[in-house]
Amino acid sequence: MSRAEAGGPLLEVEGVSVRFGALIALNRVSLGVAREEVVAIIGPNGAGKTTLLNAISGFYHPYEGRIAFAGRDRTHLRPPDVAALGIARTFQNVALFRGMSVLDNIMTGRLLKMRGSFLLEALYWGPARRQELEHRAAVERIIDFLEIQGIRKTPAGRLPYGLQKRVELARALAAEPTLLLLDEPMAGMNVEEKEDMCRFILDVNQEFGTTIVLIEHDMGVVMDISDRVVVLDYGRKIADAPPAEIRSDRAVLDAYLGVAHES
């Protein structure tokens, strides 16, 4: 895993712009994320939050600016290469293999870590067998961690939404990422599910030292779990500060139309 030069920020985004035709989705956004930090990105609809995440995960390529991860420039890598560097993500809309069991879904998160010949795998012999057992053990630790033992063998498509989100998190964790990108991990959940998810995210952060960047709309959640909040509005960054300061930031309040007032 790429635990390169410690010390400097884990992720550096410098003056990144993304445009779709005439539409400028991100306008010279800069952002640094330190190791083991939890950073929340907030902003009104269409502010460019998901675009930023997509740019970091290599799904979109910025037309200007630079993205560095663990000190290495990786502005123009493709998603698989980014994943290999130790960045994992979940999606705003659940993207699981619906017909596959929860266990198998999470196992797919380990694909990048599997190597070996097709023949050995097919025979399930020697190193292939050892490797399969190791990966299964790693996945079981995650299942235990996220408390989803009861649904291990259930097809993902049959699960309620809140649990699917949790399985998606499990799959992202299976890749043992250094940086975890979560796109609205709590959207559409009830209060109890949100509380559970908050606890899991914090646990992941503390237990594995995973750095987390998440997009979230629920201000209560954002204020509770993040070390720092980045506010986007019309593709530009308008604030970047600890939650307590964001709460009283005039520009944020204006952009957010009072959502923050309630919390």
Added chain:
Amino acid sequence: MEAVAKGTDALALDAERDTFPKLVRLNARRFGSKVAIREKDLGIWRAYTWAQYFEEARLIALGLASLGFARGDRVAIVGDNRPRLYWAVAAVQALGGVPVPIYQDSVEKEMEYIVDHAEARFAVVEDQEQVDKLLGVRARCRRLQHVLYDDPRGMRAYREPGLASLSELRELGKKFEVSHPTYFDDEVGRGTADDIAIICYTSGTTGTPKGAMLSHRNLIATARNAAQVEGLREDEEVLSYLPMAWVGDHIFSYAQAIVVGFAINCPESAETVLADLKEIAPTYFFGPPRIWESVLTGVMVRVEDAARPKRAIVHFFLRLAQDIERRRLGRQPISLRQRLLYPLGSFLVYGPLKDNLGLSRVRRAYTAGEAIGPEIFLFFRGLGVNVKQLYGMTEASVFVTIQRDGDVRLDTVGTPITGVEIRISNEGEVLFRSPGVFQGYAKNPEATRQTLEGGWIRSGDAGFLDADGHLKIIDRAKDVSRLADGTMFAPKFLENKLKFSPYVREAVCIGQGRPCVTALLNIDLIAVGSWAERRNIAYTSYADLAQKPEVYELIHREVERVNRSLAEDAVLHATQVRRFLILHKELDPDDEEITRTRKVRRGFIAQKYAPLIEALYSGRDHVQVEAKVTYEDGRTGTMRADVKIRDVDLVAAQGGR
């Protein structure tokens, strides 16, 4: 506390095997390499032998000793069934301390009461969730010093004093042993049969919990007598899935396991119990009626989803099995056709179904705590699962009566086990005495006096012994009352009849001093939910589903069915349910409406739902309610709802049977 009963041979315990730690040590020698306990962890069943059981308990004990544990210290034990928690129980007993298991789903306030009342100095808990509660409790109960936990997950950032993991404690134990090599054996040697082995706090239906103190002698004698009566063997397998705080789990998973030397299995989590049951396929199984009910409901829901021909075959053979079993229990002849069809049913339905439920190896299973629905009882017995009824109490170290193999009946709870004597008081209350009779309630002589009279325990149940010596329980003695016109009214009897419907989860009947009987009901969310789905009835929550007109129609039919069966009863035909409503929320132990063992707290409900009850006795057809709910973290909130009320017709009495 003087020893209560003496004299019978069963009480004579030799000094080498008169406490549980001594028995565990013996087991480690007798069958050291035999599996004592299994735990499913990270998807794999991990086994620990009796030698490991003893060694782990010993190290925990030495670790506790290094923290200054003194004889007589009380230790709160909180968590799901985990090997380390069972070992902690043995460890505490080895040092002459008293384990006090507490229900793991208790809210902080309840935990605080017990920790404070028991004067616990130590707590051994499962995980972060329980640590948080105990640290909250410790802030107010200064006596509590050390909190020890099993699962270190999420505990990294905790810096409180007096907090350590069991692995750390184990290391402390190893160090302590170097300087105190004979400490453990000396302490175990000081234990005697009449030391208190455990304090089980009973979540009584009235008032605050009472701590029933049971001695090693109580538990060992009772566990041994029951094991002899039932012929338990060393190769039994038990699934330990019921709360450790409940005396039943303590008897089945701890006392009997140690006395007989069989293996117990700890499920992975509360959600996986049914899957774990299937993997373990226990030979000895205990389930309160609600477990049997939920297994049956699960089967029926799946059967209804099956293709039509399959469904028809399953229904046919299940009806056949129940009919045969009903005849067998009623000592009626079984026709040749039925005899011939049963093996076919075994091959097609019963065998595969039992296998799938994990009940194929069960040699004996029990149900107790509440009456079980005859359909449920017949269903499992019909499949060939040897389910039997049992009557017991915490204060008796569980076992009072058991139905013997070959002498099982629908409406009795069996005959007394070895060493138990039963008497019925003039008021009709069941009294008994046995070697298991407890040592009194902790710090509550008043309650002890009320329960224990000259060595006899007042069970609080109204019942009688039939001609064959079988005990039959009617209701709680204090609950049997009369309607305004003097008709006898046994609420629990009616409630059980209502609850026998798969759609009714809880029922509370009201009628004392009233002109007629009415009922507050809870629907079963799984059964009614699946029923609603099949009919394309959309719903958002329990409260929403409960108030659907279609659901009222469904429940109405169920109440009518109960009324029809009541109409056949010579004594109780006048206590048919005339009006009912479906509550807008589920009765919940967190709201103190039912106990943690799901017994209705009548007085509390009468008070809390007074406006609803008044509405039931007015002519209104709906009522507005506002209810206080308690969330798991102890916070409270209110919810408002409009609850409908239904009338039910009286079924003409059939003039008895």
